[in-house]
Amino acid sequence: MTNFSRLQARHLELFRDIVGAANVLTDEESLDRYAHDETEDLHYPPEVVLKPDTTAQVSRIMQLCSRENLPVTPRGGGTGLSGGALPQWGGVLLSTERLNRxxxxxxxxxxxxxxxxxxxxxxxxxxxxxxxxxxxxxxxxxxxxxxxxxxxxxxxxxxxxxxxxxxxxxxxxxxxxxxxxxxxxxxxxxxxxxxxxxxxxxxxxxxxxxxxxxxxxxxxLPKYDLLMLVPFRSAENACAAVSAIFRAGYTPSALEFMERDALEWVTRYVDSSTVKIEDDVQAHLLIEVDGNYPDVLMQEMEGIAAVVTEFDCGEILFAEDHQQKEELWKLRRRVAEAVKANSVYKEEDTVVPRAELPALLKGVKEIGRKYGFHSVCYGHAGDGNLHVNIIRGQLTEAQWNGTLKEGIREIFRLVKQLGGTISGEHGIGLVQKPYMDVMFEAAHLQLMKQIKEVFDPQHILNRGKIFD
Amino acid sequence: MTNFSRLQARHLELFRDIVGAANVLTDEESLDRYAHDETEDLHYPPEVVLKPDTTAQVSRIMQLCSRENLPVTPRGGGTGLSGGALPQWGGVLLSTERLNRxxxxxxxxxxxxxxxxxxxxxxxxxxxxxxxxxxxxxxxxxxxxxxxxxxxxxxxxxxxxxxxxxxxxxxxxxxxxxxxxxxxxxxxxxxxxxxxxxxxxxxxxxxxxxxxxxxxxxxxLPKYDLLMLVPFRSAENACAAVSAIFRAGYTPSALEFMERDALEWVTRYVDSSTVKIEDDVQAHLLIEVDGNYPDVLMQEMEGIAAVVTEFDCGEILFAEDHQQKEELWKLRRRVAEAVKANSVYKEEDTVVPRAELPALLKGVKEIGRKYGFHSVCYGHAGDGNLHVNIIRGQLTEAQWNGTLKEGIREIFRLVKQLGGTISGEHGIGLVQKPYMDVMFEAAHLQLMKQIKEVFDPQHILNRGKIFD
CATH class of the missing domain: 3.30.465.10 (Uridine Diphospho-n-acetylenolpyruvylglucosamine Reductase; domain 3)
Structure with missing residues (x-):
């Protein structure tokens, strides 16, 4: 179980039989292309890339790999943020890109x-x-x-x-x-x-x-939506406003949080002039409502505006038209890219009950001061989901790949203490695996591992992920 | 694993230690009370009833029963419709009624x-x-x-x-x-x-x-709701109206279907004069919308009324006030009781994609004619969830507990063919267990059984249910 077979020429022949020669890639450029996703700068090349286009082909590939004890890593678009699609053990990269109907x-x-x-x-x-x-x-x-x-x-x-x-x-x-x-x-x-x-x-x-x-x-499909951007003088206040909106009975269709750095960097990155960030602003909330009745949406926006005003916000920007909405959404969507362009970073995908967001943000900053790292935070605040981007900046190699681990562990301990968990939407993959013990006791991890064995007794499928 | 231990006096002593003597019941009346739920007329008395009131007590009970190889059946309110809480193997009935905070x-x-x-x-x-x-x-x-x-x-x-x-x-x-x-x-x-x-x-x-x-x-909590009852001259038309409502863009907060017999029997059962059922009416839909804006709800009700009118409906009853709403809901909620009071019956909890409801209803009636049974159907039509109540009526013992099984199997085969499944909300428990092979292939059932073994290698917990 511990040792996989190495890929052999006869395996390649069999794979060509199943998916056709054009869909069996072994050239270095291809292997390199499938060696990474969007997680940090990780690089794990497979030995072969297969591109089946029917269920029957996938089934035959799995049968063959089971029989021959070859590791298989399934892969989608390669946009993952936890290294879930990286073939850490080499072997077969099973790309689903041609199963696209x-x-x-x-x-x-x-x-x-x-x-x-x-x-x-x-x-x-x-x-x-x-x-x-x-x-x-x-x-x-x-x-x-x-x-x-x-x-x-x-x-x-x-x-x-x-x-x-x-x-x-x-x-x-x-x-x-x-x-x-x-x-x-x-x-x-x-x-x-x-x-x-x-x-x-x-x-x-x-x-x-x-x-x-x-x-x-x-x-x-809801017929209408309205969007507004609200600046706050305190990031913790912005987080506190989030749960107040729900407690007032509103359910926005989006409620996004961005720290000052996040919005500033992305504004520069995409060269946008839509938002002018005042000097005293520390964070923004991007708030959308949607539905089928424009009058109702207008009423809801006014109600939400009244709530956020209680949290010392600045002047609210109401998107005027479709184009301005698109522009604001572009800024939000490309924050991750902008942060990445700015510096190497590690992204943590923390999530807590939404009223605990101010405590989480405060704690993250304190832990950052203790371990000497700067963080840029943004995310789906309405869900309590905060992406904590730890910026490499001037950290030494010893700090970045050494003591920082303890800092991340402290963030995750705080998350757990607040009733939350260590991944809201990115998964555990490779990079969060070392922290699973923060969340789960031995008996719980053991149940998960045994369920894995029920489905995959040889551990050939995506070995090395989550807890494997 | 196949044979459990019999309950012994020393076990009772140990149980009294854990939950106190008052919460260890062995008198016949108590055992009898916990021997049934709301499923047909099944009767399986436990050997002892335990009423823990802390997690620690439950944990100690489970440790003891694991060590001593005693079967344990957890039980809630005893209102189940698939026999899930019946202690088929005797042993310990673990009532959760005191864990009520x-x-x-x-x-x-x-x-x-x-x-x-x-x-x-x-x-x-x-x-x-x-x-x-x-x-x-x-x-x-x-x-x-x-x-x-x-x-x-x-x-x-x-x-x-x-x-x-x-x-x-x-x-x-x-x-x-x-x-x-x-x-x-x-x-x-x-x-x-x-x-x-x-x-x-x-x-x-x-x-x-x-x-x-x-x-x-x-x-x-939504602030307002509106309710209407719509009679149809054809039950299949009533079912067809259901998916049309969604396709028109409406999402009611309730969309219930009742065949003529269901509403007639419950009206008699609770002695209500709210609804007068015209001679040519074969089925009703009970439709509710809810939300925070009365004008919007009124618009939605009108829109839905326009949709159902396309399906040859009779005169719509709009509930005038809170009392009339309560009265209509009482009729819907007590249908099961009314059917039960009318005759012994078996209730199937079929569910299909909602646009397949007319085909399901038609098929059920055809199968009924073939096997000589009368059925009364009602349920959560908006979800495609149809409760098929097979009435014992004049069926012989050989039919009721013999050939009827094949009729139920035919209903379930139809359900599967329509993309549905054999339980939407009642569970498999004891009574649907014989039909699991209609839904699942051997490899699938094997996965479920192995997952059961991961959690409960001795099969002491609720043995005999689902597939066990």
């Missing part, structure tokens, strides 16, 4: 059946044309794949009102490591028929099986 | 922490007083317990807009069969931290562990 948009039942290689935004646009809405909306939506979103249980800005990926997944076609194929559930909105394998697979980061078809529920 | 209503985070023995309606009323809403709402809400709702992943009329129990469960304290205690998740709205044990436990019918604390998310 939207099989059926079922307008009668408000469902869609897709393959995992469909780009999230492509799916969203396709259902939007039918007046339907698939809300989960990661910042990488233009390049990430639905299969990867399911692996990580992605969220995005709309989750605060509409829920995360798991709230839309009804049924999954899953190829087990043995090559057997099952459907995990049924195409229904309610299900009390045995254990919920669908929800066990969502968020399992490709460690239990390879998802080859997905049935998602859809909802009617 | 609402530990904390967290108004800052819109969450509540409760013990499993809280009555669903008690919880709903407690959070309502704070302006908050816990939507899952089984008909038995006045006597069922939250723990049982979690075991069966209950639904109820509000699920169509607000989702089922699993959509509200954030975190569970779980006592494993070994006596170890874990929290399955975190108190957060988003979570991508390892396998989702929370959702694995929801709907697992008390076979994986004993839930001792529950963290639920809450939402703001």
């Amino acid at each position: 939207i099989i059926q948009i079922d307008e009668r039942n408000l469902q869609v059946t897709v393959e995992p290689g469909v780009i999230t935004e492509v799916l969203q646009n396709a259902v939007r044309e039918k007046g339907l809405f698939y809300p989960p909306d990661p910042s990488s939506r233009g390049s990430c794949l639905i299969g990867g979103n399911i692996a990580e249980n992605s969220g995005g800005p709309k989750a605060v009102k509409y829920g995360v990926v798991r709230d839309y997944v009804l049924n999954l076609e899953l190829v087990l490591p043995s090559g057997e194929v099952i459907w995990t559930g049924a195409n229904v909105l309610k299900n009390s028929t045995g254990y919920n394998l669908t929800q066990l697979v969502v968020g399992s980061e490709g460690t239990l099986g390879v998802v080859t078809k997905i049935v998602l529920r859809l909802i009617p | 609402i530990i904390q209503i967290d108004e800052r985070n819109l969450q509540v922490t409760v013990e499993p023995g809280v009555i669903t309606e008690v919880l709903q009323n407690a959070v309502r007083e704070k302006g908050l809403f816990y939507p899952p709402d089984p008909s038995s809400r006045g006597s069922c317990l939250i723990g049982g709702n979690i075991a069966e992943n209950s639904g109820g009329p509000k699920a169509v807009k607000y989702g089922v129990v699993r959509d509200y469960v954030l975190n569970l304290e779980l006592v494993l069969p070994s006596g170890e205690v874990i929290w399955t998740g975190a108190n957060v709205l988003k979570n991508s931290t390892g396998y989702n044990l929370t959702q694995l436990v929801v709907g697992s019918e008390g076979t994986l562990g004993v839930v001792t604390k529950i963290v639920l998310r809450l939402i703001p």
Whole structure:
């Protein structure tokens, strides 16, 4: 179990038989392209890249790899932020990019059946044309794949009102490591028929099986939305305003938080003049409401504006038209890129009950002072989901890859103490794995490991991730 | 593993040590009281009833029963409809009724922490007083317990807009069969931290562990609702109207279907004069909308009325005031009782994609004609969840407990063919267990059984349920 076989020429022959020679890549450039995702600067090349385009091919690949004891790493768009798709053990990189059909948009039942290689935004646009809405909306939506979103249980800005990926997944076609194929559930909105394998697979980061078809529920597309940007003189006050909005009875369709640095860096990065950040402003909230009745939305925006005013905010910018909305959303969506362009960084995906956000932010800054790091924080505040970006800046190698680990551990201990957890939407993958013991006791980790063994007794599938 | 130990006097002594003598019941009347739930006329007395009131006591009970190889059946309010809480193997009945504290209503985070023995309606009323809403709402809400709702992943009329129990469960304290205690998740709205044990436990019918604390998310209470009752001359037309309402962009907060017999029987049963059922009416839809803006609700009701008119409906009854709403809801909620009072029956909890409802109803009636049974159908049509009540009537013993099984099997095959499943909210328990092979292939069932073994290698917990 510990030692995998090395890839041999005869394996390549067999793979060519299954997917065709054009879909078996071994040239160095290709291996290099699949060696990284968007996580820090990690680099783990596979020995071969396979691009199946049917469930049957995936099944045959898994059968072969089980028999030959070859490690398999499934991969979507390569936009992951926890290293979940990196082939740490070499072997087979199973790319789902050619499994990219939207099989059926079922307008009668408000469902869609897709393959995992469909780009999230492509799916969203396709259902939007039918007046339907698939809300989960990661910042990488233009390049990430639905299969990867399911692996990580992605969220995005709309989750605060509409829920995360798991709230839309009804049924999954899953190829087990043995090559057997099952459907995990049924195409229904309610299900009390045995254990919920669908929800066990969502968020399992490709460690239990390879998802080859997905049935998602859809909802009617809301017709209107309004957007505003609210500056605050204190970042903690901005966080405190978040839970006050919900306590006042409002459920925005997005409620995003950005620290001063985040908005300042991205404004420079995309060369935008939409927002002028006043000197005394420490953070912003980007707040959206949506629905079918413009008058109601206007009333809600006014109500929310009244709430935030209690938290010492500056002058609110109400987006005037579609173009200004797009501009504000572009700033929010490209924050991660801007931070990345500014410095190497480590991104932590903390999440707490939303009223604990001020305590989390305060704690992160204190821990930063103690360990000598600067952090830029932003995220889906309505969900209590704060992305903490630790900037490398002037940190030495010993600090960056040494003592910083203890600082991160302190952040995660604080998160747990506040009732939260160490990943809200990015997953554990490789980079959060060393911290799993902060969240889980031995008995709990043992249950997860044994469930992994039920599905994958040889540990050939995405070995080295989460806890493996 | 196959043979449990018999309960001995020394076990009773040890149990008295743990929970106190008053909470160890062995008298015949008590054993009899815990021998049935609301499923048909099944009767399985336990050997002893235990009523712990702390997690520590539950843990000690489970440790003892593991060591002594005694079967344990956890039980909530005893309102189950699939026999999930029946102690088929005798042994220990673990009643959660004294674990009945609402530990904390967290108004800052819109969450509540409760013990499993809280009555669903008690919880709903407690959070309502704070302006908050816990939507899952089984008909038995006045006597069922939250723990049982979690075991069966209950639904109820509000699920169509607000989702089922699993959509509200954030975190569970779980006592494993070994006596170890874990929290399955975190108190957060988003979570991508390892396998989702929370959702694995929801709907697992008390076979994986004993839930001792529950963290639920809450939402703001909608301020207004409107209700209407729509008669149809054809039951299939009523079903067809259901998906048309959603396709027109409306999401009612309840959308209930009742066949003529259902409404007629309950009207007689509760001696109500609210509804006069015209001779040519075959079915009704009960439709509710809710929200914070009365004008919007009125617009939505008019829009929905326009949709149903396309399906040859009769004169719509708009509930005039709170009292009339209550009266209509009472009729819907007490249908099951009325059917039960009319005849012995078997209730199937079918669910299909909602646009397939007309095909399901038509198929059920055809199968009934073939096997000679009369059925009364009603349920949560907005979710595609149809309760098929097979009336014993004049069926012989050989038909009722013999050939009828094949008829039920045909219904379930049809359900599967329509993309549905054999239980939407009642669970599998004892009575649907023989039909699990209709839904699941061997490889799938094997995964479930192995997951059971991970949690409960001795199979002491709720043995005989789902597939065990």
